[in-house]
Amino acid sequence: MMNRRRFLAAGVGAAAAMPLAGSHVLADEGRHVLTATDVHVKDYPTVEAVRWIGETMARETGGRVTLRQYHSGQLGRESEAIDMARFGAIDMTRVYAGALNNAFPLTQALCLPYVFDSVPHMRRAMDEGVGKAVLEGFAKRGLVGLAIYDSGARCFYNTQHAIRVPADLHGLKVRVPVSDIFIRMLRLFGANPTPLSLGEVFSGLETRMIDGAENNIRSFHSSRHFEAARYWSQTNHSYAPDVLLVSQRTLDGLQPRDRELLVETARQSVGVMRSLWDASEAKAREAVFAAGVEHNEADLAAFARASQPLLSEYRKDPAIDALYRRIRDLA
Template sequence: MTTRRAFLAGLGAACAAPLIPSVSRADEANTVLTATDVHVADYPTVNAVKWIGETMDRETNGRVRLRQYHSGQLGRESEAIDMARFGAIDMTRVYAGALNNAFPLTTALCLPYAFDSVAHMRHALDSGVAQTVLDGFGTRDLVGMAVYDSGARCFYNTRHPIVTPKDLHGLKLRVASSDMFIDLVRLLGANPTPMSLGDTFSGMETHMIDGAENNMRSFHSSRHFEAAHYWSQSEHSYAPDILLISRRSLDALRPGDRDLLIDTARASVPVMRKMWDESEGAARQQVADYGIEFNDVDMDAFLTAAQPIRDRYLQQPELQALYRRIRDLA
């Protein structure tokens, strides 16, 4: 059985010998691609990649199949990105915020209040914004295959409702390892604490942190609602998820299989969205039944407070151009 240790060992070997060509999988009778995700087995992104695997298996008569490792079995998202870059794994689904520092164009998708709603986000992504971002991955041994939206990110915590930015003052909040999200949370008055998703629950239970920011589906699937009883509908970001494949792995496929995989990944987007919409509604109902306290926020106050972050990052011409496209599609 493949373990996280074995995969990390493979990554080390790949890093140590970058000039050694990878084995051509196209010469093998069957190709088994590995895919990772930190989310649980029934999470929409996991099921969407499962759908890709089932489609590839069926369309190639079993010649190309996927083996999935969900629930962070092979490590954190930052580790998965590096493993994919060096060919130790083939595919991974990661949160766009974890990619901001290495792939700046992804920042446009994560900026506070760049999108007005799920409908706006999906319209913008489908109108060419997603493809522009995906095209930016080729410079670092990765290929962007699909952008999976993941709802509105909101604040939740163990202390009290958050209505205005001043209610965040003094709170220690888990954030992704993204300079932009760290800057945003600090600007709003909280103390940002970069931490993996898997460590967040214990961080709240042990009072290392007071809360976090994430979407409703992750709030439910990670059981964070059992520790943080206050959900505040800030909708401060609609940062999506991105499905990546190692350039080395993609190039090793037969040309026809390569094209089929890319087309299937694109076709998985509406499949994922349907599963997302259904599961997000169910998750919200379940956490409400648990007794979570929901509240709206002063949206104008948050928009005003976040403006300096947008102004700072939009000084970069490429980000400004992409952001302008997003806003024009609102």
């Protein structure tokens, strides 16, 4: 099996030498093997949805275009995957919207606290124009936005006690994604935000380097964080989604008919992902609570009030405010 270091060295080197194809695209009489990465485990809904894309592409092209997946963070963190896709070392990657905030500012609107009221609200906004506007913003930096996937309701979990109001977070060291929005939000809640990659969270909880984290319950279960953090608090502070990206180099290197098929198949994969998400999220919730994790509802109004200064600051940007208003109009 190719390890991460060898893959990166070969892929980046080849990408520099060949403008339209890195070592991840193997061309032989018009055949392409595309590479896709994800930090989540092999049965996670986003991984399964991308696998479905690969199977569909292989079937519809008679094996001319196939897909090889590297799941479970085999090729590194999301931030590394974004850069690899931009420079053509890999073809596709699924990343959390928060990891894109700095390079692609329109994604900030999707990550603001309490901008979405629920999963149906988030899906409605993505389907009715907001998602299209965000995806179009990737084209300027070597990437193409293919689809926006669910990431559920993000909530707090920790090793200490139930979180019902922001004051319950005071002094706790809480893992957040490497995102300015989440770091600033946690500070407003009184916590000590600690940016870490997803793969570092379990050991951080076990060693008490951190007291808790925030994520959706599907990831709480699949990462086995529930074995170390026994308190789950339903704060619903974010419904920020995931984004499926493809390298512009990859699309340019495909035949026009294959390019169109990939874009359309990715669009159709959103429905596949949502069905998988709904079923697996329910199973994850049942499993972690059956395992003895204590769970509680939180005062959502109190958290929304505490996060208001952050929301007001980001809405000073006219482009962010316009997207925010479109999202709220669909609530």
